[in-house]
Amino acid sequence: MPSSPHMSRREFVSIVTAAAGTIMGALIGIPAIGYLIAPALQKVSADAWIPAGALENYPVGVPTLFNFNRTKVNGWDKTVNSYGVYIIQHEDGSISALSNKCTHLSCRVNWKQDAAAYICPCHDAYFDIDGQIIKGPQPRALDTYETKIEENNLFIHFLGS
Secondary structure, eight states, rough: OOOOOOOHHHHHHHHHHHHHHHHHHHHHHHHHHHHHHHHHOOOOOOOOEEEEEGGGSOOOOOOOOEEEEEEEEEEEEEEEEEEEEEEETTTTTEEEEEEETTTTOBBBOEETTTTTTEEETTTEEEEEEOOEEESSOSSOOOOOEEEEETTTTTEEEOOOO
C-alpha cells in the first residue's frame, strides 16, 4: 500500500508540540542566559572625580588625611575598598594630593608633624611633605592624584582599580 502524502493526526500533534516547546524554550531561555552572562560582560569604570569637600577644610602647609570608599562590582561580587589621600594646600594656592599607601608594600603611611615626614610603620620608610623618598626600602615616591577646584570645592581624580 503506497504511503499517503498526508500526515497522521499523531505526526501533526508531535510536530506542533515540538515547535511550541521550542518557541517557549527560546522565549524563556534566551533572556535567562542573557541575565546570567550580562554581569560578566559589563565594563567596570574606576575612573572618577571624588569630592573632597570645601577648600577651607585643608589648612595651608599641613598634610590633612581625607578618606573615601569606592565600591567595585565584578559580576555578582561587590567589594567596598577604603582609600586615603593626604591633601596639602601650598602657600601659592596649589594643591597636592598624595596616596597614603607606601610604595614598598602598600602599608598606610602616617604624617608625623614632629619628624616633618610621612612614616610607614611596616618597614621604617620615610617620605618628605611632597611624598619624595627620605630613607627606607621603598622603590619610588608616594603616588599622586590629579586635583581640581570647582566653586571652592576640591575634587580628586581617582584612577583606582
